[in-house]
Amino acid sequence: MSVSAATTRAPATAAPTSPPEHRSVKTGSVAWMALPALLFFAFFGGVPLVGVLVLSFTQWDGIGAISWLGVGNWTSVLADPVMWKALGLTFGIMIFSWLVQTPLALLLGVFTAGTQKYRAFLAVLYFLPLLMSAAAISIAYKALLDPNFGLAASLGIPWLVQNWLGSPTLVLFVVIFVLSWMYVPFHSLIYQGGVRQIPTTMYEAASIDGAGTVRQFFSITLPQLKYTVITSSTLMVVGSMTAFDLIFVLTGGGPGDATRVLALDMYLRGFRANQMGPASVIAVLIVLIGLGLAQLLQRLGGKDKTSSQMEGM
């Protein structure tokens, strides 16, 4: 993952990459400077990762003593239909979010990469959801979708008057829509950056050959954006798997279990039902699925690089 050229102040060509042996100094003189960051992350990131695996084999109510249990949590969670439903929902929301968000973000990225003034202005407005917290967005949508007094209900358009958050089927559309509303701007930003790095000479050559806009999109833009698609998809997939705040505030997992995704299942088991053992099992599953999907996507892209899950935080 490299830094976009737009943010590099030095001209791209003026960055000489001398061989490492010239650059590096004796380890002892600088290595200690990496220590605070390493210790901090090891303590609050590395230790908890091992810790959650250990806790998945214990019994703990969140307050009292922790006792060893063995594989009991694993067998009960793996036999629990609630977990399997949560897993299915998580994958469902993930796949549909990807199907909705990727084309939208790609189109918007291509659109905003143009240089007209009004596009810059639109890009400013598109950016607004990125500034809002998931809590704020969810609360706004809860009011907006209220079946009695919300915007949808008061407009008098029959198909808009639905109990959006109260129906187990409709609520899934709402979650996917609001997730897209929140995250498409971010991904279109990634695509915008990708599009801007495609050499304009490629388009000029294509124009001379008589290729139209649509042809240019499919023959130049899309292939050139291959790695951008992989990066964005990885963030999207893993992000939608860990999108906790939005679903928690918007639906609380309901109605019933209709939106109880894995991350929510973990929270409800651990911090509401005081069963930290089974909750830890779910947490381990989230890590495994997340890592597996990230790996899979990188392989599909034929390029090995570590991705981030910052989006889901």
Added chain:
Amino acid sequence: MAGVFGWVWLAVIIVPIYWVVITSLKPSNEYFTTNPLLPSTNPTFSAYQLVLENDFVRYFFNSVIVTLGTVVPAVLISFMAAFAIVRGSGRFLRFTNGFLLMGLAIPLQATIIPVYLMIIRLSLYDSLTALILPSIAFSIPLAVLVLSNFIRDVPNELFESMRLDGTSEWGTAWRLAFPLTRPAVATVSIYTGLQVWNGFLLPLVLTQSQDLRVLPLALWSFQGQYSVNVPAVLAAVVLSTLPILAFYIVGRRQLVSGLTAGFGK
């Protein structure tokens, strides 16, 4: 086609935001009776007044403390690590770099239970420090990645001349590399700040006192408390977004590049 779609998407983004703003300015009785898409004929700030009287300022400052308390140390120690990784060599630094890169793939949610246990054992439960420490840790991997990419672009001759002048590596880091990579430092600070400012899970799990609520959590509980007064709930939404919007207006260019930096290619 992308053009038409661009304008349609504008409506999708703007209509809900417009509705939130005009509704927050309606008297609470008018909310149920007037056309939802038209602004009130006698707009009022009473919803805002109600929110501000309900400790909004305290929650705002809690958010400021947690955000600054995270961003400043996180960026400084990440910068030091990035500098060491770029300038140094050896197994220890290679391991550190690899470990932090792997850390990019660890989701915060999945580690929240052990983090909760550790915070209790450290006697930090229900304090702002409890939010700051894990936030610092989880912002380190991306910060180190972005900063080291930038430090690598500093021409080697500059490092060489500092060394010939007898400057220590510590001095080189702060007097040469830090000023030269200021755009990246700003970028990382803004990105980290935005994540922490909008963070919800850590405050939800690691604090319980009303006094210690940060804005997203305050918003959530306010919504439960005033569910019948929709304009007030939406005023709280607007108020919680305003500080970051003001910040955006001032530092737009930096913020946009900040968001693309870690992910663009």
